[in-house]
Amino acid sequence: MKLTINDIARKAGVSKSTVSNVINNYLWVPESTKEKVLQVMRDMNYVPDKTARNLAGKKRHQVAVIIDTEQNNYFNDAFFYSILCGAESVLSSADFDISICNRNQLTNEMLFMDRFILNGGVSGLIIPAHILTETIKSRLVKDLFPFVVIGDSKESSIMSVNISNSVGSYLAVELFASKGYRSLAYVGGSFNEIIPSERMNAALKACGQYGIRSCIIKECPDTVSDSYNAMCELLSSSEPPDAVLCNDNFSALGVYTAVREKSLSIPDDVGVITFNTIPIASYLNPPVTAVKIDTFGLGVKAALLLNEMLLSASGIEHIHHDIIPELEITGSVRM
Amino acid sequence: MKLTINDIARKAGVSKSTVSNVINNYLWVPESTKEKVLQVMRDMNYVPDKTARNLAGKKRHQVAVIIDTEQNNYFNDAFFYSILCGAESVLSSADFDISICNRNQLTNEMLFMDRFILNGGVSGLIIPAHILTETIKSRLVKDLFPFVVIGDSKESSIMSVNISNSVGSYLAVELFASKGYRSLAYVGGSFNEIIPSERMNAALKACGQYGIRSCIIKECPDTVSDSYNAMCELLSSSEPPDAVLCNDNFSALGVYTAVREKSLSIPDDVGVITFNTIPIASYLNPPVTAVKIDTFGLGVKAALLLNEMLLSASGIEHIHHDIIPELEITGSVRM
DNA sequence: TTTAGATACTAAACCGGTTTAGTGAATCCA
DNA sequence: TGGATTCACTAAACCGGTTTAGTATCTAAA
Numbered sequence: 016m017k018l019t020i021n022d023i024a025r026k027a028g029v030s031k032s033t034v035s036n037v038i039n040n041y042l043w044v045p046e047s048t049k050e051k052v053l054q055v056m057r058d059m060n061y062v063p064d065k066t067a068r069n070l071a072g073k074k075r076h077q078v079a080v081i082i083d084t085e086q087n088n089y090f091n092d093a094f095f096y097s098i099l100c101g102a103e104s105v106l107s108s109a110d111f112d113i114s115i116c117n118r119n120q121l122t123n124e125m126l127f128m129d130r131f132i133l134n135g136g137v138s139g140l141i142i143p144a145h146i147l148t149e150t151i152k153s154r155l156v157k158d159l160f161p162f163v164v165i166g167d168s169k170e171s172s173i174m175s176v177n178i179s180n181s182v183g184s185y186l187a188v189e190l191f192a193s194k195g196y197r198s199l200a201y202v203g204g205s206f207n208e209i210i211p212s213e214r215m216n217a218a219l220k221a222c223g224q225y226g227i228r229s230c231i232i233k234e235c236p237d238t239v240s241d242s243y244n245a246m247c248e249l250l251s252s253s254e255p256p257d258a259v260l261c262n263d264n265f266s267a268l269g270v271y272t273a274v275r276e277k278s279l280s281i282p283d284d285v286g287v288i289t290f291n292t293i294p295i296a297s298y299l300n301p302p303v304t305a306v307k308i309d310t311f312g313l314g315v316k317a318a319l320l321l322n323e324m325l326l327s328a329s330g331i332e333h334i335h336h337d338i339i340p341e342l343e344i345t346g347s348v349r350m
Numbered sequence: 351m352k353l354t355i356n357d358i359a360r361k362a363g364v365s366k367s368t369v370s371n372v373i374n375n376y377l378w379v380p381e382s383t384k385e386k387v388l389q390v391m392r393d394m395n396y397v398p399d400k401t402a403r404n405l406a407g408k409k410r411h412q413v414a415v416i417i418d419t420e421q422n423n424y425f426n427d428a429f430f431y432s433i434l435c436g437a438e439s440v441l442s443s444a445d446f447d448i449s450i451c452n453r454n455q456l457t458n459e460m461l462f463m464d465r466f467i468l469n470g471g472v473s474g475l476i477i478p479a480h481i482l483t484e485t486i487k488s489r490l491v492k493d494l495f496p497f498v499v500i501g502d503s504k505e506s507s508i509m510s511v512n513i514s515n516s517v518g519s520y521l522a523v524e525l526f527a528s529k530g531y532r533s534l535a536y537v538g539g540s541f542n543e544i545i546p547s548e549r550m551n552a553a554l555k556a557c558g559q560y561g562i563r564s565c566i567i568k569e570c571p572d573t574v575s576d577s578y579n580a581m582c583e584l585l586s587s588s589e590p591p592d593a594v595l596c597n598d599n600f601s602a603l604g605v606y607t608a609v610r611e612k613s614l615s616i617p618d619d620v621g622v623i624t625f626n627t628i629p630i631a632s633y634l635n636p637p638v639t640a641v642k643i644d645t646f647g648l649g650v651k652a653a654l655l656l657n658e659m660l661l662s663a664s665g666i667e668h669i670h671h672d673i674i675p676e677l678e679i680t681g682s683v684r685m
Numbered sequence: 686t687t688t689a690g691a692t693a694c695t696a697a698a699c700c701g702g703t704t705t706a707g708t709g710a711a712t713c714c715a
Numbered sequence: 716t717g718g719a720t721t722c723a724c725t726a727a728a729c730c731g732g733t734t735t736a737g738t739a740t741c742t743a744a745a
Contacts, residue, residue: 017470019731030695035733042734045693062464065471066410067731070401070700077449084435096431100419100452107455112471114412115450117435120442129397135352135701136400136447268603354701365725370703377704380723402701405730470731 018061027055038063065112078111078139078321079131081146083118094310095143098165101314102141109322111139118143124150132160139321141314144168144175145209161324163317167209168335174324176317176336180210180290181217183306183340187260187288188221190304190342194349196258196286200231200249202242202270203262211262214290218260229254237262242269250277261289267303287347290340302345313338353396362390373398400447413446413474413656414466416481418453429645430478433500436649437476444657446474453478459485467495474656476649479503479510480544496659498652502544503670509659511652511671515545515625516552518641518675522595522623523556525639525677529684531593531621535566535584537577537605538597546597549625553595564589572597577604585612596624602638622682625675637680648673 024031029052036042037052044052055061069075080102082095099115106113114137121127131140132154140155144166155162156172168175191199201218204211215232222230233249235241242261246269249255261267267289274285281287291305316336323331359366364387371377372387379387390396404410415437417430434450441448449472456462466475467489475490479501490497491507503510526534536553539546550567557565568584570576577596581604584590596602602624609620616622626640651671658666 017731020733021731031732032695032697032734033693036694039733042694043692048693060468062468064405064731065469066401066404067700068733070399070405070702071731071733072700073733075401082435084431092431092435093428096419096427096434099431099450100417100427103450103452103455107451112449113451114447115434115438116442116448117438120438133395133397134400352701355703356701366702367704367725367727368723371724374703377724378722383723399701402730403703405732406701406703407730408703 017064018059020061020063023052023055023059023061026059027052074325075136075138076111077114077137078106078141078325079114079116079137081116081118081121081140081142083143083146097310098314098317101311101316102318103314105315105318105322109318111322118146121146124148127151128154132158139163139325141165141317141321161321163321163324165313165317172333174320174333174335176313176320176338178210178308178310178313179337179339180213182337183290183308184214184217184260185221186340186342187306188218188225188227190288190344190348191258191260191286192225192227194286196349197227198229198231198254198256199227199258199260200233200246200256201260201262202233202245202249203235203237203266205234205236206232214260214262227258229256231256235266237266239265239269239272242266243272244269246270246273247276250274250279257284258286259288261287261303263290264303271303282347282349286349288342291343302347304345304347305343306340307343308340309338352399353394355396355398358387358390358394358396361394362387409660410471410473411446412449412472413441413476413660414449414451414472416451416453416456416475416477418478418481432645433649433652436646436651437653438649440650440653440657444653446657453481456481459483462486463489467493474498474660476500476652476656496656498656498659500648500652507668509655509668509670511648511655511673513545513643513645513648514672514674515548516555517672518625518643519549519552519595520556521675521677522641523553523560523562525623525679525683526593526595526621527560527562529621531684532562533564533566533589533591534562534593534595535568535581535591536595536597537568537580537584538570538572538601540569540571541567549595549597562593564591566591570601572601574600574604574607577601578607579604581605581608582611585609585614592619593621594623596622596638598625599638606638617682617684621684623677626678638682639680640678641675642678643675644673 020031020034024034027034029048033044033048034052036044037049065076069077080099082099084092084095103113116130128151131137138161140162142162142164144164147164164173164175167177188199199218199222201215206212206215219230231249233245235245242265250273259270261270267287270287271281274281279285288304288306291307316338320336355366355369359369362369364383368379368383369387371379372384404412415434417434419427419430438448466472473496475497477497477499479499482499499508499510501510502512523534534553534557536550541547541550554565566584568580570580577600585608594605596605602622605622606616609616614620623639623641626642651673655671
C-alpha cells in the first residue's frame, strides 16, 4: 500500500493538516513539532504525491514547452533542443514538471486548447511564435493564462523572448569594418525565411553605416556544397568580396573550401564570420569567428519570465526581452 | 468558474457517473444517452481535468523521459533530442504527457527516487543506461515500476532498446570489401568510450571476416581538425588505407579535407563511410555514404515498449530490442 | 477578574474526477 | 405468474493531498 499523508500524521501523532503545513511551510508550526514530523517522514521514506498536490492546490506544478521538430532538419532541431534544455534547467529547479509537446501533435487549434488550456494540466506555457495562432493567442490572453513566446512578437499584451539577429549582423559588420575589410557578402539563407531576412536586412543597413563599400546578398541553402558554389561564383566575379558573413556553420564550411581552393588566405584575403546557432564553430578548421546565438540562454530567459508570471499572482508587466548575440572572435578575421 | 463534470451532469440531466462512463467508454451507455451527454459537453466546451483524472484513476497518464545534456556537446545533445522526439511522437498519441528531466537535475539517487518513483507523478520511465545506477535499477525492479532503458543492458530482468553499432561496422566493411577496397582505417572516437569501442571492435573482426588486409584504428576527437591531422598521418604512412570508416560526420569532414589536399579522389583512391547519428551527411560535399543510426526510431521503439508495459497489467516479457543501422550509399564509395 | 490576542493545533470541506456497489424497471424464461 | 437477468443508471466512497474555519489553551493587558 502506498504511503499517504495520513500514515505520517498517525505515526507522528498529529493531524494531516499539520503534516501538510510542515511540508509546505504554510502555517507556522513550532520547531519541535516540525522536527518530529520531518523525522517520521524521513523514517518512513515518505514523499507527497505530486498529482494529489496538484489537484488539491490551485496551481499545477507543471508547465508545457511546445517544440517544433521536423525530422531531419537538424538546424531547427538543435535550436529547439537547446531552448528546451535551457528552460528545463530553470523550471526543474523551480519545482515544475516540464511537459513537452511537439507541434505536429497539435493538428488543430481545438486540440491545442484542449490539451493545454482547457484540461487544466499545466499552469504555464512556452511556445514558439510561429505556432501561436491568433485564435489561441487571444484565448490565452482572455483567460489570463501565463505564457511566454519564443521569437518575434510585436504585441504589448504578451511576454516574449527574442533573438536579436540584427544586432548580430551589426556586430559582424562593425568588426569587419574596424579591421579594414571593404566589401561584404552574405552567404546562405533565404530572404523568405524570417531569421535570415532579419540578418540580411541588418547587414545591408550596417554596411552603409560602417562604411563597407558594397554588400552582396547571396541566398542559398545552408549546405556545404551550395555555399561552396555560391562562394566560387563570388570569387570569380569582377569585384570579389573580402569579407563574408555566413548564415550558419555549414555555409561557412562551403565558403572556407572555396577560398582555400583559390589559394587565398583566411583571414588576410578574405575574412569570415558565421552565425552560429549551435556551438560547433570550434569543430571547424581553422575555427570561425562566430556570432554566438545563445539558444540555451533563450530557454533560460523564457523560463525565468514564465516562473515570474506564475509566482506573482498580480500579473507582472509584459516585457519583450532580446537575447543579444556576442562575437566569439578567432583567427578567421584579421587581428 | 471552471467547468466540472458536475456541470455537465446537471445540464444533461444524468449523474456524474454516467458522464464519466461516457467519457471513458467504461460501462455501456446507450447511444441516445451518450449522444445527449456528448452534445452537452460540446456545447459547453468541456474538457475533463487531467490532474483529477490522474488522481482518481489508478494510473497516471504521464511518463518521464530522462535526457543527458551537456551544454556544448552537440553530438550528444542531438542524440538525445532525436530520441526524445521519437518517444514523444508515440507517447503523445497514446494519450500520455511526457515529462522531461535532465540528468544534472538528479544530483543524487534519492532525488531521483523522490522525483520519479516515490511521488507517484509518472507511471513509466525511459532512461539512458549510463544514468541507471544499481540502486535505482533494483528499486525499479522491486517496485515493478515500468521502465525502458536506452542503451546496452545485459540483464534479462529489464527492458531495453539498443543501437547495434557492431552491425553498422559490419555493413560498412562488407560494402568496402565488395567494392574491392583492401585496407581500412577507423578514424575518430576513443576506445575508452562505449560506442566507438563497440564500432572499432566490430570493424576489426569484420575486416578479418571479409578479407580486408589491414585495419588501423586511429583514435582522435571527432573534430574536423583532429581527424584532418589523423588522416594526413595515415596518408603519408608507408601503407595508406584505401578505405576510411569515420566515427561521425565531422571526422568525415576532416578526412575529406586531407584526401582532397593530396589530390586524391573520393571514391576512387579512397572510399569513405561515416557513422551518422544525426542526419547531416547530405550537407557535406560530396555526400558521404553513411551508416544511419536511427535515433528517432530508437525513441519510437522505446516508447512503444513502455506503452505496451503500461497497458498490459500482467507484465510482458522483457526484451532487448536492437536498432539495426542501415547503409545510405552515395558517391563516396565506388559503384 | 475579565478579556483580547496569540499560539498550536485540528475537523471537515474541497479539488474534479473514477469506481464500486447497488437500485428500480423492463425483459426473459420456465 | 414469479424469479432470474439484463438494462440503464446512480449514490457514495475514494484518490491524497490543500485550505478554510474554528477550537482549546495560554498569555498579557485592562
